[in-house]
Amino acid sequence: MEGNLLQGTIPASMSQMKGLLVLDVSRNNLSGDIPVFLADMHGLVTLNMSFNNFEGEVPKRGLFLNASAALIEGNYGLCGGIPQLNLHPCSNHTPKKWSHKLVMLISVGSAVFCIILVLFALFARRKLRTKFTKTRQVPSLHSGQHMRVTYAELVRATSGFASESLVGTGSFGSVYKGTMMNGDQEVIVAVKVLNLQQRGASQSFVAECETLRCIRHRNLVKILTVCSSIDFRGLDFKALIFEFMPNGNLDQWLHSRLLEDGSHGVLSLTQRIDIAIDVASALEYLHHNKPVPIVHCDLKPSNILLDNDKVAHVGDFGLARFLQQDDTSLPEISSGWATRMGTIGYAAPEYGQGNEASVYGDTYSYGILLLELLTGKRPTDGEFLQDLNLHSYVEIALRDQATNLVDLCLLSSLEEGTKMRAACINLVLHIGILCSKELPTDRMQIGDATRELLAIRDKYRMHLLSKGGSI
Structure with missing residues (x-):
């Protein structure tokens, strides 16, 4: 109710509003004494009566014992109250009657002063709002x-x-x-x-x-x-x-597998390759966005959402950056708004050294995501200690047989004797290794990863069709 030119006194019927938590009647023309019942409303936590024409003694109990909860400034007829309110003591004698002429002079002077004050406040507010809009719109x-x-x-x-x-x-x-x-x-x-x-x-x-x-x-x-x-x-x-997105996020499918409807879901090899291609396609689009390339900076399974058909959609752009360019007309946010880039385990190692955001950082996160997609292991799992991480774990294991390190749920869905499937898994894991190399310039380009994954998927689908299987 603040700032609505309300007049008169606060009605006694308001005392029946037992559930009232916040009352703001500031910047009106209300007058009279402060109702005593306001001090007895135990549910009231904030009261703002500032800049009105209230007069008389301020209660000394209830909410009025807290100067920060009961705001009464700008009411020059008030007196008493707790010391923190800095009001003058209430007088016990009746003041002498002022002359009519003096009252008129004071009234006119106050009105002129208020008009000037309001005009100044409106001007200052408009100027501040214009400035704020330009900088933080x-x-x-x-x-x-x-x-x-x-x-x-x-x-x-x-x-x-x-x-x-x-x-x-x-x-x-x-x-x-x-x-x-x-x-x-x-x-x-x-x-x-x-x-x-x-x-x-x-x-x-x-x-x-x-x-x-x-x-x-x-x-x-x-x-x-x-x-x-x-x-x-x-x-x-x-x-x-x-x-x-009705199918939740990729993290749920890879780890908890408990879906919204209470069922347990498992992604097939084909679906995992499709998801890998979807995410790579999204990154390639962002990195070649016109006129300004975009870096996601927080790629991980929980930020990959799946629709009805399990098509992957990259989400959560809260840490995204526009890449710095020579063009000075770029949005202010292009320089990055915080030092944080990514999530532990998925963030590129150079970010920990204070390097700027780059497409290479997204590529690293994508490589880790690919490895997690097929192994079912998080990069933060307890088995990865000291110099052993998900990247080195897969790189070492690839020297043996790849099926020894893939997700057990994925392994259980593989048909025995299918060398093609094992070969596809090896190839996808190899792409994950190339994308998550330690040095940024050693990493595979995301466009090349997309094309290789498409070739792997097409070859695998042809194999399934030739064997009479389903895709």
Whole structure:
């Protein structure tokens, strides 16, 4: 109710609002005494009565014992209260009656002063808003093809962001499954709510908006819209709304294998190669994006989402960078907003030495992802100690028989005597090794990896068809 030119006194009926948590009536023309019942409302945690015409003694109990919870500045007729409020003591005698002329002079002078103060405040606010917009404007995604949503609609869509709607958590927030209307059509969405208390979350939101508004590819997550608003507590609220991916993320399939419907899923060799190609295609698109190449900087299985047909979509661009170029018209975010790049185990070793983001870093992460895709082992598993990591583990094991190190679930689905399958596994693992080399310049180009994987898949499919098997 702040800033609405309200007049009169606070009604006594408000004392019946037992569930009231926050009351903000600041910047109005309210007058009279501060109602005593406000001090007795034990559920009230924040009260803002600033810049009105209240007068009389301030209560000394309840919420009014906390100067930071009860805001009353700008009411020059108030007195008493706790010492922290710095109000003058209340007088016990009745003041002498002022002359009518003096009252008029004071009233006119106060009115002129208030008008000047308001005009100055409006001018300063407009100037500040213009400056803020230029430096920190949230990229707009609201074109004709993007739906518009409010905070209230997202609350309804996710049943109040209920735990039952929670489908995942990340570095900067949580993802909820929701159902909402887009015109006359009901759509299932994924709502990524940023935890703005987390350091870097706001920058992550801007980074993701900047990136997603200028890319479009079948193997990238599809953003529907964004919401930048205020929540029910009066705090900033930011969320990104994506097309929902019913088959979860790749990490769930490789490790927990417990799907949303409670069933256990296993990916076949063909499906794993298809996913590898999908992710490589997405990276190749990003690295050759025009006019500015994009580096993902956080490629890992939990950021690979699978749709109904298990087509892979790369998501979570919260750490993405636009590559530095000579063009000075690039967005400010192109220089990178934080020192963090990637996740332990997937981040390129040169990032740990302070090197800038590059396409080579994404290639390294992709190589580790390829090795994990076929071995079922995370790069952070406890068996990898000191100088042994997933890359060196696979490199050593490839000197023997590759099927000794592949995912047991994948191995159980292989037919005996199929040398072609073993050969395909060897070739894919070899690509993973080449992509995750220690030195950036020694790594395979992502475009070359895509082409080799396509050739492996086509050869494997031809083999299956010739044997009368299913793809």
